[in-house]
Amino acid sequence: MEATVQRKIDRYFASYSDDHRDPLNQRIHLVAVPAILWSVVALVWCVPSFGTWTRTGIWAALAMFGAWSFYNRLSRRLGLGMLAFFFFCGCVCRLVEIRLGLNALLAGAATVFVVAWIAQFIGHHHEGRRPSFLTDLVYLLIGPAWVMAKAYRRLGWKY
Template identity: 55%
Template sequence: MNTAAETQSSAERPIDRWFANYSGDHRNAGNQLIHIICVPAILWSVVALLWCIPSPGTWFRAGFWAGLAMLATALFYYRASRMLGLGMIVVYVLMGLLTRWLHDTYGTSTLLWLAIGVFVVAWIGQFIGHSKLFEGKRPSFFTDLTYLLIGPAWVLSKLYRKLGIRY
């Protein structure tokens, strides 16, 4: 016997409504490609910037604030979709390992400047994608800041669809 949740179509899930609205602002193939590159770059740069914030006390290591933010957003994604949440955890683990390696190898100052550079360049790319050259529409987060969280999951959902994974 099917439960109400099982009979509910996937289009009725909040994450699918978020993706439908987000996709409406990202129809141009060039803009989508820019987002597939720039959204993960921005996400990593935010992780790296948070990594550079000094940790409180002696109990915590570098990366404490980044870990806290990754945990909080992973819970957001997991609540929206278990598969997206698990996928974002994998993404965060990989980003965390990369960031830790960069931090341990080159130091906080280099990581900070690298993160700032990636952040700026990737946002320039995003705004070019939304310019009249490509999409010609304002970025979704101008309507609702939640779209800053939806973008990474939207990129991951595109990968899932390509691999035939249901989310």
């Protein structure tokens, strides 16, 4: 009998998928998880650094680097996709900050955060399963990677 070695990322995805079997809940997650990730980046973007509001984004860049490092250790290919998404998030944050101001970015991020989490809990209520992060907080990071992996599979890419 041949033993198969399962990667850590695959074990995380198997467990996460077990809590997200319902098609409606999955569709909600495909929209809400990236929205939550962007909103967290944007909220952290608004944290002042060095006592001023003029140097924004530093804390968000550090947080994105930390999260990217986690993803990259689990899967280099998935890490590249997450890096691209983080770059997109940073660009959107900077664009909103320049065009509308930091207060608008903060208000928009807070609104997206609340609405997306409400959607998540509606999806889990519909499915009748608890969110994975209530079992282990690491699943707050696994959710975005799970969505990215779904996109990879749809494109026929390996992660």
